[in-house]
C-alpha cells in the first residue's frame with residue numbers, strides 16, 4: 001500500500017503548479033471524472049486529480065480490500081470490532097427479503113414488523129385515530145434526542161418540508177434548559193405528542209429533557225400522560241421503567257449505529273411529518289444508492305469517487321477541512337448532520353489493529369447553505385491562505401414553479417462559485433479592473449493585488465433533479481458510504497465513538513462540584529472557572 005501512497009505523492013509533486021483548468025484540455029474530462037447513479041450526478045472534474053491519480057486512488061481502495069469489506073458490512077459481519085457489532089443500517093432500507101443472519105438469526109422479520117408498527121402508529125397519529133388524552137388530534141410532535149437521535153431526523157424533516165402533511169415536528173436536544181424553555185412556550189401540551197429517542201436510553205441530556213417535558217405535560221394534561229408518549233430505543237426495559245406503553249416503543253438492534261439510525265425507528269418524526277409513503281420513497285432512494293455502491297466499478301461509483309476526492313485533498317494535498325455547501329436552503333442542517341456522520345466516524349488516530357495511524361484521517365467538516373455563505377465566509381474560500389476543498393449540492397428544480405426565477409439565480413450562483421474558485425483572476429486582469437476604476441501607477445498595482453484571486457481551488461458538485469424523499473435518501477446514503485470508503489482506506493473503525501466518553505465521565509465528577517462540592521484534585525484553571533461560575537442567585 002505504501003508504494004501506492006508514494007506514487008500518489010509523486011503524481012502530486014510532478015503536477016507542481018498545474019492548474020485544474022488546464023486539465024480540461026482533455027475534452028472528455030467531465031465525462032471521465034463524473035459519475036451518475038439513478039439521476040444523481042457527481043462531478044469531480046474540478047479537482048487536480050488526473051487520470052493517473054484516479055487509477056492510483058482506485059488501486060488504494062482495492063489494496064485496502066474495499067470490495068470485500070463492503071460486502072462484509074452488507075452481509076452483517078461484525079466489522080465494528082471494538083464493540084463486537086455488525087453494521088447493518090443498510091438493512092433498514094433494503095428492499096429485499098432474503099434472510100439476513102446476525103448471530104444465526106434472520107433479522108429481517110423483526111425489522112419488517114417494527115416498520116409496520118411505525119406505519120400504523122404514524123397513520124393513526126396523522127389521521128387522528130390515535131388521539132391525545134382529551135381526544136383531540138395531535139398538532140405537534142416533540143422529538144427528544146441528541147446526536148444520532150436528533151441530527152438525522154431534524155435534518156431530514158426540514159429537508160422534506162414540501163411533503164409535510166402531518167403534525168408539526170420539533171426537536172429538543174440540548175441539555176441547556178433554554179432549549180426546552182423556548183420550545184415549550186410555543187406549544188400546547190394538550191395536543192403535543194412526545195417521542196423520547198435514545199439508542200441507549202441513558203443519555204443524560206435526553207433523560208433530563210424527558211423529565212422536564214413530562215412535568216410540563218402533567219401540568220396541563222393531568223397525571224396520566226401515557227397517551228402523549230412514545231419512545232425509540234434499543235433498551236426496552238428502560239423505556240418501560242419510564243412509564244412508556246410497550247405498544248408505543250419502537251425498538252432497533254445494537255447493530256444500527258446512532259449516527260446511521262434515521263432509516264429505522266429514529267426516523268419516526270420524518271414519517272409522522274411526511275407520511276409512510278414518502279418515508280418509503282426515502283428508504284428506496286438510499287437502497288438505490290446501496291445497490292449502486294455495491295455494483296458500480298470504482299471509478300464510476302459515486303461514494304468511491306467522493307471518497308477519492310476526500311483522500312486526495314486530505315492526505316495528498318494536506319487540506320485540513322472540507323466545506324459542504326448545499327445550494328438548497330432545506331438542507332441547512334446537512335452540514336451539522338455530516339459533522340457527526342463524518343467526524344464521529346473518521347475522527348480517529350488508531351487503526352483497527354490498535355496501532356497508531358501514520359497519515360491524517362477525517363478532516364474538519366463544516367458548511368452553510370449557499371447563497372448565504374457567499375456573503376459570509378466565501379472571502380476566505382477565494383482569497384484566504386488555506387485551501388478549502390468545497391462540495392456543492394444543487395437541484396435542477398425547486399419545488400415552487402412560481403419561484404423558478406429564484407432557482408435560476410441559485411443555480412447561476414452555485415456554478416459561478418465553483419468556476420470562480422477554479423479560474424481565479426490573474427494580476428493582469430486585476431490591473432485592468434483597477435485601471436477602469438481610475439487607479440494608476442503604484443496605486444493601481446496595490447489595488448490590483450487585492451483584486452487578484454489565486455484560483456485553482458478544487459470543488460466537487462452533486463447535482464440532482466429535485467430534493468424529493470428519494471433524492472434525500474440517495475444523498476445521505478452517498479455520504480454514509482463515502483465515510484465508509486475513507487475509513488477503509490485509512491484502516492480505522494468508522495463505527496465506534498470512544499472519543500466522546502472522557503468528557504462524559506468528567507462531567508459526572510464535575511456536577512457535584514458545580515453544585516457547591518469540593519473541587520480538590522482539579523487543575524487550577526478548572527477550579528478558577530468553578531469559582532467564577534458559582535451561581536449567585
Ligand SMILES: O=P(O)(O)OC[C@H]1O[C@H](O)[C@H](O)[C@@H](O)[C@@H]1O
Nearest residue numbers: 147148149198199200203258500
Ligand atoms: O441515542 P443515544 O443513545 O441517546 O445517543 C446519542 C448520542 O450520544 C453519544 O454521545 C454518541 O457519541 C452519539 O453517537 C449518539 O448518537
